[in-house]
Amino acid sequence: MKNNIDYEYFDSQVDKFLRNHMTAEEETAFKAELDTYEEKKQRARTIALMIHSMQEVGRDGRERDQRMIDTIKTMSEEQFRNVALKPHAVSLWSRITRYASAACVAGLLAFGGYRYYNYNQTVSLGEKEYMAYSLDISEMGTFKSASDNDTNIRVKLTELFANVKERKTIPSTISELERLYKLALDEDSSYYYYVDDIAWNLAIAYLKDGDREKPIPLLEDMIKRNERYPAITKPAKELIQKIKDL
């Protein structure tokens, strides 16, 4: 019997049975069929489990969707943009943007919840500043002094930095960057050459996680290490100021 089952027909029978769409006679015959053919019974049971799981997953999904709708309802457009839309690299440094942001800040302070505002502004600052530093540092090479045998490290860092940039898996990315930053502070470590890249990305990751305390010491250390390199100290100093202004 194993090879003669018309699955399509059988599935429609299971469907009719589970929807109470069979006559009493049909139902008795169907049950007898299940008792006779083990394969059919197992398939029917799996279909039932699948329906049950689909409904559970569907319910979870609907609850999540509703929660997201309710969250969006409480947001200002600026807050929504920060969370949902990709930041644009261009014009982040322009005075106009900064003044416009200042105007938004004033508006939000007047109308938004202060805590919510603080959290979102911190995250928003993280979104904007990532691009800013990337643009500046790219002139001197993002991965300065990288030698050929550093490929693995570069791959790892590129992945972690991409997580920061795209705001993916932030908590685990932070803990990994923290670990690497400790290693990078040691001059003998292979990560030493990337200490500032790691520090900057870690600072941004903290901001994207809504934390505005932890980035400051990291950025201050960056400034100390790079006194002769304004391309690094300038964005670091500006970011500290912006965090303090929040």
Place this chain on the structure above:
Amino acid sequence: MTDEEIKQNNQELADFFNQEREKNVAFLRKKYKKYKLSNKEMDDIFNDSCLELFKNIQDGKLVSLDTTLSFYLTQICKIQGLKKIRDTRLTTELLNKYEKILYDIKHKGHFFDNEKKDNISILRKKFNFSETDAEDVYQEACLAMYKNVLEGKFEIVISDPATYLKQTCIFQALKKVRDTKDFIEYKPNKVYDLMNEDNGYTWDERQLMKEMVKHLPKPCDTILRLYYEGISMEEILLKVDEINTFTSLKVRKSQCVRKLKAKFDKIRKKI
């Protein structure tokens, strides 16, 4: 709301929109292939769609959903994509052509006769309608479009008249399907009883199935999810781009169940 809750909700939203961006850009690339939209244009379309979604929620137009938020967003992307195409790709020549068609419709010209054959064929193929049913639906669609054109509701901004008529046919067909078919929900006690035959499944097995259901490959995820939510096969066919006929959809649905079951059986043996 605590800081932690705000953080969690924001992260959930950020993850959702990140995933949706990827999915919808791929969708737009495929759907509007012939217009060769650039990455930046597709990004802009997606951003505009998100803002439209935001606006709908803020204006109270979207309070709850009878579909998923993901599907709702994709529908907005579709419309925003057409708007972008109209603004950047349609020539004055083409727009004038559309205007002529509208004039033809208003003055009872041959537009509906010219489009009849194609639309009847689509209705028969996609909805499994008889010739008579397909003709009825087509008549209703023509009437609805004619009325909209006379009342000035038809907007050239979205699409060309032939596409608009096709969409109207599909809409009328779905209405007919919903009116005539009796959808009966699964009876929870029957599902539960059958599932629990032979001592039932263990907790691990249930979790396994739940995970597998969550991560079904395309198009099985859409087909099975909608089917078991009680959506008609006709409506599912419209939502699955990869499949064009009613018969193929039925076969594919059965294959999806068979594959899921086979994979489930294989993995559960290892538990």
